[in-house]
Amino acid sequence: MGADVKPLRTAAEAALIARFQAAANSLPGDSATGRRRTEAFDRFEKTGLPTRRIEEFHYTDLRALLRDAPEPAARPDAAVAATVLAHNAAFPAPLAIPSLDFVNGYLVSQPPAIAGVDIVALDAALAAGDALTGRIGALELAQDNPMLALNTAFMAEGAIVRVSKEAGDAGLQLRFANAADAPFSSAPRVLVIVDDGASLDLIETHAGASGLAYQVNAVVEIIAGDGARVNHTRINAEGDAAQAVSTLSVSLGADVRFSSFGLTTGPAMSRHQIFLGCAGEGADITIGGATMLRGRQFADTTLTLDHAVPNCNSRELFKTVLDDESTGVFQGKIIVRQHAQKTDGRMMSAALLLAENATMNNKPELEIFADDVQCAHGATCGQLDDDLLFYLMARGLPRKQAEALMVEAFLGEPLEFVAREDVRDNLVALVEGWLAARG
Amino acid sequence: MLEIRNLVVDIDDKRILNGLNLTVNKGEVAAIMGPNGSGKSTLSYVISGKEDYTVVDGEILLDGENILELDPAERAALGVFLAFQYPLEIPGVGTMTFLKAVMNAQRKARGEAELTTPDLMRRVREAAEELSINQEMLKRPLNFGFSGGEKKRMEILQMALLEPKLCILDETDSGLDIDALKIVADGVNALRSPDRSFLVITHYQRLLDYIVPDTVHVMANGRIVRTGGKELALELEANGYADYRQQAAE
Numbered sequence: 001m002g003a004d005v006k007p008l009r010t011a012a013e014a015a016l017i018a019r020f021q022a023a024a025n026s027l028p029g030d031s032a033t034g035r036r037r038t039e040a041f042d043r044f045e046k047t048g049l050p051t052r053r054i055e056e057f058h059y060t061d062l063r064a065l066l067r068d069a070p071e072p073a074a075r076p077d078a079a080v081a082a083t084v085l086a087h088n089a090a091f092p093a094p095l096a097i098p099s100l101d102f103v104n105g106y107l108v109s110q111p112p113a114i115a116g117v118d119i120v121a122l123d124a125a126l127a128a129g130d131a132l133t134g135r136i137g138a139l140e141l142a143q144d145n146p147m148l149a150l151n152t153a154f155m156a157e158g159a160i161v162r163v164s165k166e167a168g169d170a171g172l173q174l175r176f177a178n179a180a181d182a183p184f185s186s187a188p189r190v191l192v193i194v195d196d197g198a199s200l201d202l203i204e205t206h207a208g209a210s211g212l213a214y215q216v217n218a219v220v221e222i223i224a225g226d227g228a229r230v231n232h233t234r235i236n237a238e239g240d241a242a243q244a245v246s247t248l249s250v251s252l253g254a255d256v257r258f259s260s261f262g263l264t265t266g267p268a269m270s271r272h273q274i275f276l277g278c279a280g281e282g283a284d285i286t287i288g289g290a291t292m293l294r295g296r297q298f299a300d301t302t303l304t305l306d307h308a309v310p311n312c313n314s315r316e317l318f319k320t321v322l323d324d325e326s327t328g329v330f331q332g333k334i335i336v337r338q339h340a341q342k343t344d345g346r347m348m349s350a351a352l353l354l355a356e357n358a359t360m361n362n363k364p365e366l367e368i369f370a371d372d373v374q375c376a377h378g379a380t381c382g383q384l385d386d387d388l389l390f391y392l393m394a395r396g397l398p399r400k401q402a403e404a405l406m407v408e409a410f411l412g413e414p415l416e417f418v419a420r421e422d423v424r425d426n427l428v429a430l431v432e433g434w435l436a437a438r439g
Numbered sequence: 440m441l442e443i444r445n446l447v448v449d450i451d452d453k454r455i456l457n458g459l460n461l462t463v464n465k466g467e468v469a470a471i472m473g474p475n476g477s478g479k480s481t482l483s484y485v486i487s488g489k490e491d492y493t494v495v496d497g498e499i500l501l502d503g504e505n506i507l508e509l510d511p512a513e514r515a516a517l518g519v520f521l522a523f524q525y526p527l528e529i530p531g532v533g534t535m536t537f538l539k540a541v542m543n544a545q546r547k548a549r550g551e552a553e554l555t556t557p558d559l560m561r562r563v564r565e566a567a568e569e570l571s572i573n574q575e576m577l578k579r580p581l582n583f584g585f586s587g588g589e590k591k592r593m594e595i596l597q598m599a600l601l602e603p604k605l606c607i608l609d610e611t612d613s614g615l616d617i618d619a620l621k622i623v624a625d626g627v628n629a630l631r632s633p634d635r636s637f638l639v640i641t642h643y644q645r646l647l648d649y650i651v652p653d654t655v656h657v658m659a660n661g662r663i664v665r666t667g668g669k670e671l672a673l674e675l676e677a678n679g680y681a682d683y684r685q686q687a688a689e
Contacts, residue, residue, distance in 0.1 A: 386490070386491075387527060388527050388529070390484075390487075390489050390490070390511060391523065391526070391527045392529075392541075393488070393510060393511035393512045393515070394487045394488070394489075394511045394512075394514075394515055394519075394520075394521050394523075395515060395541040395544075395597065395601070396512050396515035396516055396541050396544045396545035396548065396601070397512055397540060397541055397544045398512045398544065398548075399510065399512065401540070401544060402512070405529070405532055405537070405540060406529075408531060408532060409529050409530055409531035409532045409580075410531065411531070412530065412531025412532065412580075413530065413531060
């Protein structure tokens with residue numbers, strides 16, 4: 001293995017390299033930002049699109065999956081953007097929460113006026129040398145991730161949101177909608193800073209046109225200050241031919257209450273990576289997920305949670321329902337550093353296989369270097385319980401309806417992580433819609 | 440109402456029911472008693488349509504129609520109800536949601552209009568009160584974290600709401616203390632009617648002090664070996680099942 005061996009580039013990698021070389025000078029930001037881009041691209045270039053050889057991508061060979069790297073879409077005009085948003089809503093019932101809207105990766109809405117919340121477009125902030133841009137990509141834990149690095153290299157569209165304590169219980173939606181005549185790629189990036197003692201409900205939805213092979217590499221970063229409260233909900237209802245890579249990077253201060261719940265159901269291929277680092281003691285963390293797959297869908301959720309300081313609690317619960325020939329991946333790694341005593345971490349991944357040819361790969365890991373901790377992980381993979389099915393049918397529920405009720409019951413637990421009733425009702429409607437489509 | 444003719448049933452090539460014959464008339468409360476392993480629970484499952492069993496021979500007629508080809512949901516819609524010995528927990532599904540789903544599923548199968556939510560709520564509330572089931576229990580996921588007695592009461596609540604023709608009670612007395620047993624028995628007795636039949640499966644005579652049967656059948660080795668009136672239960676209580684084990688083995 002010589003260091004001088006040059007890896008063969010795929011068409012997608014070659015296109016990305018050429019695009020970076022061509023665009024590097026026109027991307028927004030000062031020379032320091034330019035250097036960050038170059039460093040980030042170098043990191044990406046070192047590995048290229050990750051393959052199975054990288055442990056974190058063992059089940060998800062992005063080099064094989066992302067065969068080409070389509071050009072970004074043109075910036076949509078207002079009328080087109082409005083149409084795309086109207087036809088690609090992730091939620092059945094709209095929420096009465098202000099939103100930032102993105103179409104094909106472009107920020108298309110004026111930032112909503114919310115008292116105590118400052119929102120600036122990312123490209124403008126980079127071009128103006130806004131001090132907050134220095135906080136982008138701050139989480140060390142995520143530094144080496146090639147897909148995050150790729151997003152950093154090209155970052156332009158997106159926003160920086162800062163929530164101050166004066167905002168009270170603030171709410172914000174990030175709505176991403178995708179539709180175009182031809183395949184395209186997009187790489188939006190949003191940084192959300194929640195100040196000390198501030199509170200935010202952040203609802204992130206992704207939806208897109210079916211039959212369109214677009215690629216997304218989206219990043220949301222959350223930095224929560226001491227005593228902050230953040231409830232994050234993420235819906236991936238991308239189009240059925242979409243390939244969606246996403247990264248959630250979270251840095252928590254002391255005594256933060258943080259919860260994140262993700263529902264994945266739409267795209268042909270998805271990889272959602274969560275990096276969470278505790279920088280202050282006393283954080284309370286809940287991370288949940290529900291994934292519903294059918295056909296030949298593939299969905300990977302990969303979580304890395306770093307307990308770097310003492311006295312933090314974390315609960316992780318992920319449920320995956322797989323029908324037909326779909327494939328699910330859950331990788332969860334909890335790291336407990338040597339001085340992170342009194343950590344309490346519990347992680348569970350459960351899969352329900354509805355068909356013989358569905359596949360689930362579960363890989364929970366604990367890396368514990370402290371000695372006074374409580375940590376547990378578990379992974380299960382099962383089918384519908386015949387006895388319960390009989391019980392429900394004996395009460396008069398036809399088989400499909402009984403199965404649907406059992407799937408709903410299976411997914412119900414992580415859905416409880418979502419505190420807002422209007423959001424949870426939408427999630428339940430999405431689950432019911434998925435089950436109804438099962439026929 | 441229910442007529443079982445020469446029923447032969449295997450599970451994993453092991454014979455459980457061996458030419459069983461049984462008739463339960465309209466409005467009759469029939470008790471099935473027998474030692475452990477005599478096939479009592481199997482009988483309840485086979486009437487309800489559980490899949491694990493192989494029906495080798497025989498017929499089960501409900502109002503003259505052979506129901507063996509029907510799945511459990513279709514049988515339920517025809518009026519078969521099984522109160523389980525061990526009711527199952529359904530975390531994540533609220534009891535009211537469940538009740539609404541099952542009541543409307545049966546109504547739909549029978550071509551009846553679905554119940555409106557207020558109508559459903561009123562029916563559930565009234566029936567729940569009779570069984571000392573409080574509103575708090577109705578808000579919880581079905582049977583989730585319920586005590587043994589609460590689960591059995593919830594079975595009887597479902598029975599009351601679904602208004603079946605044939606109620607099968609599988610060891611409903613198991614795990615109940617005397618107070619819980621009385622509540623459950625009162626609930627069952629309130630449902631007795633000239634149009635409704637009961638098959639009360641029990642190992643002990645105790646339940647039959649509270650749900651007084653019209654007929655008592657003794658089951659051993661997969662068939663009915665003796666039939667009598669309610670006094671037969673008392674005789675069994677006094678003498679045990681030893682005679683019947685022997686008789687069936689001969």
